[in-house]
Amino acid sequence: MEIRPILSAMWQNKTGPVLISLQIAFTLAVVVNAMFLINVRIEKMDRPVGIDTPNIYNLSTVPTVPVEGVRDFIERDMAAIRSIPGVVDASPVLTFLQGGSTRAEGYRPNEDLADANYRIVNVNFVDEHGLDALGIELLRGRNFRKDEIRYLDANERALPDVAILTESMGRDLFGDEDPLGKDVYYADEENRTMRVIGVIKDVAAAWLASDSPRGRKTVYNFMLQPFVETKSGRGYNYAIRAEPGALNAVMSEVEKKLFEVDPNRLIERTYTQKELLARSYGTDRAVIQILSIVAGLMVVITALGIVGLASFTVNQRTRQIGTRRALGAKRRDILRYFITENVLLTTFGVVLGSFMAYGLHLALFNLLRIPKLDPGYLPVGIVVLYLLGVLAVFGPARRASMIPPGIASRTV
Amino acid sequence: MLKMENISKIYRTDLIETSALRNFHLSVDAGEFVAVTGPSGSGKTTFLNIAGLLEQFDEGQYELDGINIAGLDDDACSEIRNAKIGFIFQSFNLIPDLNVFDNVDVPLRYRGFGGAERKRRIERALETVGLSGRVKHLPSQLSGGQQQRVAIARALAGEPRLLLADEPTGNLDSLMARQVMELLEQINEQGTTIIMVTHDAELARRARRNVHVLDGKVDDYSAYESRLEADEKDARTTINTNAE
């Protein structure tokens, strides 16, 4: 329709339109990048973690009166926990899985001592119930046997004869070859080895929230060793898996039962696996929430700006609109005039904004080393802003269309 | 009091140049009451704007109350407007958000008077225009004639040497117009020079001297030179034939 006269009218009074277009441009740049960043993090948080997170909980316990035979203490606890109805299985662990504190060690696929040959691995200890207690799926090979489990001192750097590792860890060490039955070398110069007896589906390492390239690359480097620690400054850590829906009941039952077994103890740091995972992703959630709020507010502010300026122009042009009406413009012509004007402004804004969005993305890319922007977000953002503009201008435009033609001849 | 010689003012846009005033001459003595008449577009308003230091001129000499105006900066112009000139507009131009008292107060604020001095002047000016009882009213609560009287009070409060009136009765009915005119005459009698731009022949007739502007010039150069009291009736008829 009447685009040229609208353009020239805007040109006459350019400050307002320029400001609105700039606002739309900035908003587009931020909204597109925010959507992208949010999605990157959601995808990160949605990655499989390899364990039965919703049904696992962890606790740490320590006798307050020194006990002789920690092994007995732990075995008694385990037997008691496993006998509780609703408990699928339980196992002592070195550290809570995916819960902050951890053990990271270096391993090699061969005797070559070159630095580049080491792979960083998240090591955890379990007994023969470990796979079951964590809900880890064994792909090939076998689980630990009871006779392979050793109870050892916390400070001991003993190595097991056998280990179970994830598929990704196997690939990191041996490439396409099947790691099953191979020896892996511990990170010392004595070439001590252990044999891979089982390959499990990928389990995320404790640093699963890390954004560093190395952390991201090694996120599934995870290994289980058939050990139970018997001397710890912070008590003994248990992982307990309940049947679906039974977790809460199991948690209180376990506590009761453990005090029955030995009343002179502390039970502390009881965390559901869900809590631990949420804590690991704390920063990611913070970023998602802050970004959503900021992007949402930005859209609101821009809409308010459009409403404010449009209302103002309508007020200023009251007579002009009256004149147009007097000259035969219909209500919907007036409506259409303002909406067309807004669509033109949005067009300027999104053209500029697309470049800015790309620029901002490059800056973020350098800063955060995030993956390249999926160009699909841009059209979504553009559509959102067009809709926003039309919605925002609709109110003032409707008001304008209500102006009676008689106003033209009246003195204001 | 006011002396303009060879004043020219040209409005330029991208396409055309319009000459609003060309070699405009006018001299007004202290205490005069001059009516400036002329058809639409003749340059009356441009003259008034230049006389009131609201616009710059392109060429010529303009002396107001012994001050050479050419080349004065905005600050100096504002100061002269504030201290020496009072304006009265056709549409009153009161500030709608301020009550009567505060409207009259506006120029005094810029003058930098203390609170007591301002109050004294405002009350006196409002008394002169007969509106002492309405200080708290907003402009919208007053009739047109009252609004114009507030505007006159606002112009008077600073005790200006020169009062510039642009169609002061244009928006008023005849009764109110007469009251305003009487007020202006009364002010003039007390010694304030008044220059009034008007379409209204009757009003112009009541002024002590008439100047007719046409195409940016004073129409009858001799009329500008001559003194009205010498040949009052003749002069008036000559000029009024040209008035609308």
Place this chain on the structure above:
Amino acid sequence: MFAYNLRLSWLSLKKTPVLSALMIAAIGIGIGVCMTVFIVYALMTGDPIPARSGHLYTYVLDNHLDEDRGPNDQADPFVGYRDVINLMGSDIPVDESVHYQSSAVFHPDNAQIKPFREVLRLANNGFFRLFEVPFLYGSAWSDEADTKAQFVIVLSRALNDKLFGGVNSVGRKVDVDGHYFEVTGVTDDFSPIPRFFETDGDVFDETDGAYVPFSLTPQLKLAKSNGSVNCIADSKGDSWEDFLDQECTWIHHWVWLKDKADRDRYLQMLKNYTVDQQQYGRYQGEYEVEIFNVMEFLKYRELVNPAYVMLIGIAFMFLVVCLLNTNGLLFAKFSGRAGEISVRRALGCSKKRMFRQHLVEIAVIGVAGGVLGLILASGGLLALKHMFPNYDNVAHLNVELVSIAILMSVVSTMITGLYPAWRICQLPPARYLKAQ
């Protein structure tokens, strides 16, 4: 005149309530969002101990531990027990602190309170001096307690409240893991952010529960908790003594150096030490010796997630949009009053004066926006605390931040408003005086 301008501003704001509210809301929200993000960022990147950060140093003796560097890609700045024992007592530093965090079970005398675990830091008394730990009661233990490894303890305020109901407990005894310790002092709240003196574990976490002499380390056999221990594996025995003797790094050692010259001397001393240690078969091959002051150290540890830098950028762009918005609304508002401006100009108000009047009005909007922004920022911080309990120590407003917010609001609004105000004052006064 200022008062008059203020009054005019108030009238003007009142006249267009919706426009004014929109402007104030836009600035308020912009400032609120910026402040919230900025406060979190500033506190995380700020200098935790400004008076002394240039003089406190820690160092890395990287005994060829590359393979154990973990996912962070850098050597951990901890020292092994053997090295700490050898390096302590050098005459170069003014003072020094060795410490590590562990935890132990406290057995209150009061049978009503069940035994509980609490953070226990093993430190020398230099720790309290170096990091300016404030004391509520008593003081740190004596040098003699350090050298003779006496069973003395300093409690945190919270722990003292729990054990002794908050009374002065100096001289009382506390049972920790079956040992009786005598209280020598109670610290007041002490929470430098970030907890730079120990950057492994959760650096924005709570502070310590209690402190006992570092010289008790061999006796107490308390392993480090909430942090990393990096070891080169060897086949020595598995007792605590063997562990202390092992090539493991886990202890924090900070030294207070007078000036640059002393820093260089200390670094040289460290280098000489590693060379000297080579005769025992240590520090073979390539290794790294580095020294950092507090801020260098925080940078080295990359304590601040780059995501926060990104948020700062986004928050800034958000503010820009809010200001553009305000800018447009100011234009609209100002051009709506061309008539009044012309009248005032005719009545003798100069351009400068007119400009000043508008600036006052803009500043009023800025202050109002700043106040709204502060309210929103405190709301934002509350929300942060609520969502992420470990931000508790980080997120709080103080006088400085309040003034920054108001100043930021006023300055940014003024910058935004300069152009509209200038433009409106350029209007030729005559144009709007004729009958409209």
